[in-house]
Amino acid sequence: MSALRLDGVSKRYGGRIAVDALSLVLAPGEIYALLGPNGAGKTTTVNLILGFAAADAGTIEVGGTRVDRAPLAARAKLAYLPETVMLHPALDAIENLRYFALLGGRRLGTHEARTLLTEAGLQQEAQVRRTEAYSKGMRQKVGLAIALARRAGLLLLDEPTSGLDASAANDLTRCLRTAAARGIAVLMATHDLYRVRELADRLGVLREGRLVLEQSTGSLGPAQIEALYLAELAA
Template identity: 70%
Template sequence: MRLDSVRKRFGERCALESLSLALAPGEVYALLGPNGAGKTTTLNLILGFLRPDAGRIEVAGIDAVADPLGARARIAYLPETVMLHPTLSAIENLGYFALLGGRRLDDAQARALLNEAGLQEEAHARRAGGYSKGMRQKVGLAIALAKDARVLLLDEPTSGLDASAANDLSHGVRAAAQRGMAVLMATHDLYRVKDVAQRLGILRDGRLLLEQRTDRLSAAQIEALYLEQLSR
């Protein structure tokens, strides 16, 4: 997946100023930045929910601006808030959403995906109405995995999760990358970036200030880097 010199304005307001990003298959990229930096706008442009004013977006070899539906078919998306049918179980929700995407899952396949996404087995057959946010996120991730997409987009997936649920979700994200998906994750969770992502980018006011590999950085160094960039 790649973005080349993408620009997006909302009226006078410039949400993205010439953003370029390239992700390899199997790579996890953490997009960091304060509120209003342009993270969600970036995801919405890749998904084709917004049109860029300038620049190119390519998803799995498809021009996402010319063919947003074609691109979207290759993208799995985990929104900030996952909406599930409260009267259906995780297995039933997953089966339903997979079917909307054109894939029929049997119970064993559904359970395997829910396990991969980190949802405890005890909850698989329980009504989703009683789920915590973390459990809903995990079902959302299983829905994303079921899609067998080339690109996975996540918008602040761990916001509001406890440490254990966030950790489980990180496992699920790594599982997606191991399947060869390119994963772009907007996040505020600096502490978990090193764990999950091979690269990070810091966005502010629609500009990418810095990109860096995470392998030589500690969590504390990532935080220091972030704070330093934002105070410039």
């Protein structure tokens, strides 16, 4: 069974086509990078998968569950990491993780919370500090730990490396690779062409809501990915 399947999905906002007949399949453990300029339809695609918006045509399945027929059941099979992670500023990382996990129906012990935060790349001394002074990279790591705590089969990320320094981006890459090795499929909407080669198994390029290119990254270098991307946007 696929972790994610989109079949002919379209979405309009007024007279503008945001997503146009998009078909996409992710296998368990696969990392897929969805590329495209601002307005190409990346965030709309993520919102459709989450059930935050309803498709005008086509179907979306998460782990075999139709989003339109059972939105809550479909959402329970995925985890979402937004570009900006909002945390309770008065709580430390462990408390935030345990709190958000409880909201999702899971009761985490302190040891398990520490393990998840460490796997996400957050240093142990930072785990017991209030998050009000956290950098964006530190917030991303807590957000990733929160997502992984759901034990979902699909992880959605919207511009996950935006604003991160090289060290934080490397930590994120390592954690996502570990998640994929455990069978979690990852779909990330991104502009970061360098990380695409380093992280993704496949890439797709959206232009005006249409998937104009889909290709394995195994034989491509960063310069080739950039050339392909720019060529498709200029076509």
